[in-house]
Amino acid sequence: MKLLKKSFVLLGLTVVPLLLSGTRIQAEEIKKAKTIAELVAMYDSSSCHECHPEAHEQWQKSLHARSIFGPENTGRTAATFKTTIENGLKEWPYSGVKKNEDIGVRHLRLCSKCHLPQLEEAEDSVAQEIVKNVYAFVDEGDEKAKKTLQSLNIDCLICHGRNAIVHKWTDGTPQKDAVYGTTDGKHDDPDRPLIKQSKIMKESILCGQCHGMGPNFELENPTQCATLYAGHLLTYIPEGGGETCQNCHMEKSGLGHNMQSYRSKEMTNMALDVEVEAKAYQWRDGTIMTPAATVIVDIKNKAGHPIPDG
Amino acid sequence: MVLDVTAKTTDGKEFYRNQVIYMPTPQQMGRGDKMGRGPYEKSGMIHDSSLPPLRTTQEKFEIPVYVESTKDGKTVRTIIANDFVVDVEISYLPYGKKEDPGNNQKWVSISKKLSIEKGGK
Numbered sequence: 001m002k003l004l005k006k007s008f009v010l011l012g013l014t015v016v017p018l019l020l021s022g023t024r025i026q027a028e029e030i031k032k033a034k035t036i037a038e039l040v041a042m043y044d045s046s047s048c049h050e051c052h053p054e055a056h057e058q059w060q061k062s063l064h065a066r067s068i069f070g071p072e073n074t075g076r077t078a079a080t081f082k083t084t085i086e087n088g089l090k091e092w093p094y095s096g097v098k099k100n101e102d103i104g105v106r107h108l109r110l111c112s113k114c115h116l117p118q119l120e121e122a123e124d125s126v127a128q129e130i131v132k133n134v135y136a137f138v139d140e141g142d143e144k145a146k147k148t149l150q151s152l153n154i155d156c157l158i159c160h161g162r163n164a165i166v167h168k169w170t171d172g173t174p175q176k177d178a179v180y181g182t183t184d185g186k187h188d189d190p191d192r193p194l195i196k197q198s199k200i201m202k203e204s205i206l207c208g209q210c211h212g213m214g215p216n217f218e219l220e221n222p223t224q225c226a227t228l229y230a231g232h233l234l235t236y237i238p239e240g241g242g243e244t245c246q247n248c249h250m251e252k253s254g255l256g257h258n259m260q261s262y263r264s265k266e267m268t269n270m271a272l273d274v275e276v277e278a279k280a281y282q283w284r285d286g287t288i289m290t291p292a293a294t295v296i297v298d299i300k301n302k303a304g305h306p307i308p309d310g
Numbered sequence: 311m312v313l314d315v316t317a318k319t320t321d322g323k324e325f326y327r328n329q330v331i332y333m334p335t336p337q338q339m340g341r342g343d344k345m346g347r348g349p350y351e352k353s354g355m356i357h358d359s360s361l362p363p364l365r366t367t368q369e370k371f372e373i374p375v376y377v378e379s380t381k382d383g384k385t386v387r388t389i390i391a392n393d394f395v396v397d398v399e400i401s402y403l404p405y406g407k408k409e410d411p412g413n414n415q416k417w418v419s420i421s422k423k424l425s426i427e428k429g430g431k
Binding site for chain 2: 071073074076080083084087088089110111215221222223224225227231235236239240241262263268271272274276278279280281282288289290291292293294295296297298299300301302303304305306307308309
């Protein structure tokens with residue numbers, strides 16, 4: 001009996017630290033942001049800007065820099081968050097949302113899956129704060145709310161960190177002490193001293209994580225904001241197309257990290273070839289002359305996806 | 311994506327307008343025949359007239375350059391203008407109305423001057 005008791009004690013001494021250690025590791029892994037400020041701090045890329053000012057300046061002009069606010073002059077994305085809440089979440093009988101206070105991360109996921117993927121690392125209190133700021137900006141034009149919403153974005157640490165690996169069983173999980181690029185090496189940043197190669201940094205699939213495949217079936221209520229990657233795979237590739245998203249939107253356009261689409265001259269000049277043939281003539285039916293013109297418009301889509309597409 | 315074709319006299323009077331819209335039409339909640347509006351209710355496709363990649367889409371427009379009337383029981387076609395301009399515009403209109411500020415993005419604008427001969431019979 002004594003031996004049995006001793007065994008339990010020994011077992012306890014071994015297991016308890018393991019459990020505690022496991023709990024600590026788990027706690028570290030699931031440590032989530034409680035406020036917008038905390039979430040912004042978790043993905044703070046200000047140290048990147050010091051050494052990569054050109055990429056930063058380019059990125060600031062892109063919609064990635066205002067991913068839940070939208071275009072600077074309209075805030076259209078923030079307005080669509082509100083529409084989603086009013087016309088979607090509050091109207092659907094089984095969403096669990098009757099009032100704004102009911103909204104959590106799982107509800108905003110309809111939008112945040114792409115517009116703010118790091119919201120997965122935040123608690124419901126952050127979702128609540130986002131909702132309050134969306135309504136303050138859309139309903140009252142609140143400047144402070146606008147700034148708060150604009151602090152949430154797709155910055156360096158999303159594409160070069162969190163989303164740099166898609167196949168985690170094959171390539172592992174993104175390391176917190178590394179930034180991901182096209183090669184391995186050392187990185188002059190004490191918080192992230194490593195550069196690791198992301199095998200998809202120049203592949204369309206990196207962008208396809210958000211510029212997507214159609215309905216997001218992993219969501220409780222699938223949405224279909226983006227179908228671009230599906231369009232690329234299923235319509236462009238079968239036609240013999242060989243460009244990646246990055247080839248056109250970053251390199252050939254010369255825009256770099258200022259990735260643009262339909263509002264950019266650089267992109268629209270590359271997108272279409274348009275030929276117009278026009279001819280005037282007179283057709284005759286007996287004594288009745290019919291003056292007319294024929295206009296033929298040929299539009300060739302040279303992009304790597306249907307136009308328009310999202 | 312919107313293709314607009316207009317014809318105007320040289321003093322700016324429009325006498326012809328036609329429009330073709332290119333866009334995928336999402337299906338509301340992946341069921342039925344209704345188009346979904348907001349992204350939160352799009353989950354399928356009921357129609358797609360978007361411009362496919364690496365292909366050429368051709369549109370043909372026949373523009374009547376006359377007004378028709380009846381005189382002494384006979385049909386008469388009177389020419390609107392011997393000289394006129396055809397404007398072809400392709401714009402990206404992601405939402406709202408074309409005239410709303412900031413919405414419409416004009417991509418292509420091509421004008422063709424056309425003439426119909428005077429005289430003869």
